[in-house]
Amino acid sequence: MTTTGSAAGVAETYVRAWLGGDVEKAMGLIADDIVCQAPSGPVRGADAYRQFLAPFAGMLISGELLGVFGDDNSAAIVYTVDLPFAKDFRGAEYLTVEDGRITHAVSIFDRAPMMQAAGGQD
Template sequence: MTSTALQVALAHHRAWTGKDLDGAMRYIADDVVLDAPAGRIAGIQAYREFLAPFAERFLVRAELIAAFGDEDTALLMYDAETIPAKSAPAAECVTVRDGKIVYNRFVFDRTPFDEFRRRQAQPRP
């Protein structure tokens, strides 16, 4: 666990899952690109706007399942417990340059969130 990219990815993950968004953003490049299920997001401000609602309002905790990396790339897999979903598996594959994340390919299982929305939309007796 001494690779540069892995250390940066883990530090970023610990910060945002600990609800320290300012700390997390210290590991993000100004021109970061994030590819997520909802589409491509570019730039540090857009990245923050994407992450903030989830990290600050919905995340209860995250359990790291696996983390691997080398000098340029790291892959983290984790299970997030959220208000809408008890278990929401996710993975992030990041590219790091000069100690900052410049690219993040973020994938997660939308199923638990879709089920939550369906339950919320059902008429109440």
């Protein structure tokens, strides 16, 4: 699937998809060769990105898109979600879009609640 339009529009469609539990729709906006800089380390390629996104999206109790800011080439999204182990868990992503697909993502969130839920240290 190729989506046309601004990066901000692609970013909004992407985040609303996974916030709503539709990982397939979100992945339709991800380039095959995406590179994501995540707090846990780099994620390279669509298959690895699916493994990064799907478990997180599958845990969502609820989520809210707080804002999308961008232009035709890049966008920033800010969101908050409720998870089984954390309420009002906030995150942000800075996305680069080429030809209607997200090619680069910088994902920003605090890993401490996830580590604590897993029994690890923050």
